[in-house]
Amino acid sequence: MITVENLTKRYGSTTAVQDVSFTVQPGSITGFLGPNGAGKSTTLRMLTGLTPPSSGTATINGKKYADLPNPGRIVGVMLDAAAQHAGRSGRETLLLNASLLGVPKTRVDEMLEAVGLSHAAKRRVGQYSLGMRQRLGIASALLGDPAVLILDEPANGMDPEGIRWMRGLLQDFASRGGTVILSSHLLGEVQATVDRLVVIGGGRIVANGSLEELLAGSGTLVRGLDPIGLNEALTAAGLRPEPLHDGALRVDATAEQVGRAAAAAGQILLELRQSDGAGLEDLFFQLTTPTAAAA
Amino acid sequence: MTTLTDVAPTTPAKHRAEATTSLPPVRGQSFLKLVGIELRKSVNTRSGKLLIAAIVALALVAIGWELTHLPDGPATADRFLGAASTGVMLLLPVIGVMAMTSEWTQRTALTTFTLSPRRVRVQIAKFVSALIMSVVVLTVTNLLALAGTALGGAVGGDGTSYSGLGGALAGSYLTNALNVVMAAAFGAVIAQTAVAILVYFIAPTAWSLAGPALFKDNANWLDVFGAFGRIADRNLHGMLPETLTAIGIWIVLPTIVGLWASSRREVK
Numbered sequence: 001m002i003t004v005e006n007l008t009k010r011y012g013s014t015t016a017v018q019d020v021s022f023t024v025q026p027g028s029i030t031g032f033l034g035p036n037g038a039g040k041s042t043t044l045r046m047l048t049g050l051t052p053p054s055s056g057t058a059t060i061n062g063k064k065y066a067d068l069p070n071p072g073r074i075v076g077v078m079l080d081a082a083a084q085h086a087g088r089s090g091r092e093t094l095l096l097n098a099s100l101l102g103v104p105k106t107r108v109d110e111m112l113e114a115v116g117l118s119h120a121a122k123r124r125v126g127q128y129s130l131g132m133r134q135r136l137g138i139a140s141a142l143l144g145d146p147a148v149l150i151l152d153e154p155a156n157g158m159d160p161e162g163i164r165w166m167r168g169l170l171q172d173f174a175s176r177g178g179t180v181i182l183s184s185h186l187l188g189e190v191q192a193t194v195d196r197l198v199v200i201g202g203g204r205i206v207a208n209g210s211l212e213e214l215l216a217g218s219g220t221l222v223r224g225l226d227p228i229g230l231n232e233a234l235t236a237a238g239l240r241p242e243p244l245h246d247g248a249l250r251v252d253a254t255a256e257q258v259g260r261a262a263a264a265a266g267q268i269l270l271e272l273r274q275s276d277g278a279g280l281e282d283l284f285f286q287l288t289t290p291t292a293a294a295a
Numbered sequence: 296m297t298t299l300t301d302v303a304p305t306t307p308a309k310h311r312a313e314a315t316t317s318l319p320p321v322r323g324q325s326f327l328k329l330v331g332i333e334l335r336k337s338v339n340t341r342s343g344k345l346l347i348a349a350i351v352a353l354a355l356v357a358i359g360w361e362l363t364h365l366p367d368g369p370a371t372a373d374r375f376l377g378a379a380s381t382g383v384m385l386l387l388p389v390i391g392v393m394a395m396t397s398e399w400t401q402r403t404a405l406t407t408f409t410l411s412p413r414r415v416r417v418q419i420a421k422f423v424s425a426l427i428m429s430v431v432v433l434t435v436t437n438l439l440a441l442a443g444t445a446l447g448g449a450v451g452g453d454g455t456s457y458s459g460l461g462g463a464l465a466g467s468y469l470t471n472a473l474n475v476v477m478a479a480a481f482g483a484v485i486a487q488t489a490v491a492i493l494v495y496f497i498a499p500t501a502w503s504l505a506g507p508a509l510f511k512d513n514a515n516w517l518d519v520f521g522a523f524g525r526i527a528d529r530n531l532h533g534m535l536p537e538t539l540t541a542i543g544i545w546i547v548l549p550t551i552v553g554l555w556a557s558s559r560r561e562v563k
Binding site: 045048049050051052065066068069070071072073074077079080082083084085086087088092096097099100101102103104107124140144145 | 318324332339401404408412413
């Protein structure tokens with residue numbers, strides 16, 4: 001379990017992270033979402049003891065990161081897949097970490113196998129693609145069989161097959177009681193993988209909740225045979241439909257409310273569903289634009 | 296949220312430890328373990344291997360030159376040791392600098408300090424590892440020099456002389472240790488390999504040139520080369536306070552500042 005309380009980081013007069021608080025529960029995958037420069041990496045670095053916070057605390061299973069006797073056995077961390085020595089082989093990189101974590105060498109080969117790097121184990125990391133380095137970073141994070149995973153932009157540089165593989169791996173990890181936080185600015189990736197979201201913009205938390213809760217806020221999408229008639233019918237029912245460019249309407253109401261209002265007015269529906277994808281994207285931009293963050 | 300429930304197994308969640316092969320119990324990281332890891336890091340990269348190979352090659356070239364330019368009389372160990380150590384003394388401190396800087400320039404500090412968050416311990420392990428490394432390399436080049444002496448004696452036909460060998464060896468190890476610690480300290484303060492090496496080579500030399508002009512005899516107090524020379528001679532010539540002051544300013548102070556700086560430095 002990860003607990004972040006009132007974490008703040010100031011650099012001179014600029015505040016990179018301001019009063020950030022959230023928790024990540026075991027058995028869940030939390031997406032830490034925000035545009036570039038929003039303070040995601042700074043928060044994760046404070047969580048892992050790499051950056052001293054100006055104020056606030058961050059704990060993992062109730063302990064400060066630096067107080068964990070051998071952190072790699074509790075927390076698997078990958079903050080930057082590119083930060084590996086180009087002159088070492090992938091296997092040597094993991095062997096060094098295995099020795100520090102006190103896990104046997106067989107574990108290294110197991111992990112190389114698990115991330116699909118066995119064939120490249122003896123090549124120098126300098127020759128790896130970014131996707132391969134991400135896999136090596138994930139192998140390194142999993143090496144000590146941790147209960148918690150902290151991953152900064154793990155999907156960065158991965159091909160669609162790799163992203164899908166990682167999604168399965170993380171969901172499996174969480175289903176066995178693991179705690180996962182992963183940051184991203186790629187909405188689609190986060191939406192399909194995580195079950196909770198912490199959205200950060202301009203250094204502040206602007207949304208925090210389950211994916212369902214946050215998506216619910218973006219309402220219902222409805223499309224009718226007669227868009228203008230449907231719009232009038234919904235408005236008459238006291239709902240506030242918002243026309244989309246393709247003739248559909250987005251309504252801040254449940255599907256049942258929209259369906260009943262349409263039926264009462266005799267409107268024929270072609271599509272009625274929870275607004276998703278684009279909705280999250282809208283939410284994301286809305287929440288992270290400076291005006292929304294300041295409000 | 297639909298995707299997760301679609302994909303996640305429907306069997307009840309097991310405790311995560313059951314699903315993987317059992318690993319040994321969690322132990323803290325002993326200092327010895329940290330030193331071992333740092334030693335391994337200094338030889339398992341290409342640049343590390345090249346540096347050591349270059350030092351040994353340089354010693355071989357110097358010994359070769361001595362062998363082809365033998366003076367009259369017996370081959371003296373002193374002469375071969377001196378020849379072999381000139382280049383070595385120049386390059387060995389780079390091992391010290393790189394031990395402290397390469398983590399930051401290669402950005403592996405990110406991994407190192409997430410796996411071992413108590414940074415001062417790691418940094419001290421790096422000092423110790425750099426010292427061990429340099430002693431090993433120096434021993435190799437010293438042995439090469441002694442082999443060169445024996446060979447020179449055989450080739451020249453005038454025999455060999457090992458007079459003053461003990462003193463020369465003791466001097467070379469002492470100076471080496473001081474140089475490496477000083478270089479490592481500079482590397483800890485300045486986390487950029489090239490800049491740290493430059494400052495390490497230029498600053499004391501600049502002082503030894505400018506100091507006497509500015510401070511006359513008082514410059515001795517900060518002349519680290521003079522101090523090294525006296526320590527290598529194992530005869531302080533009655534200049535104990537000066538020697539201690541120079542060592543304090545050029546070695547102890549940068550070590551403390553370096554340990555402090557690298558424990559506070561933000562890892563990116």
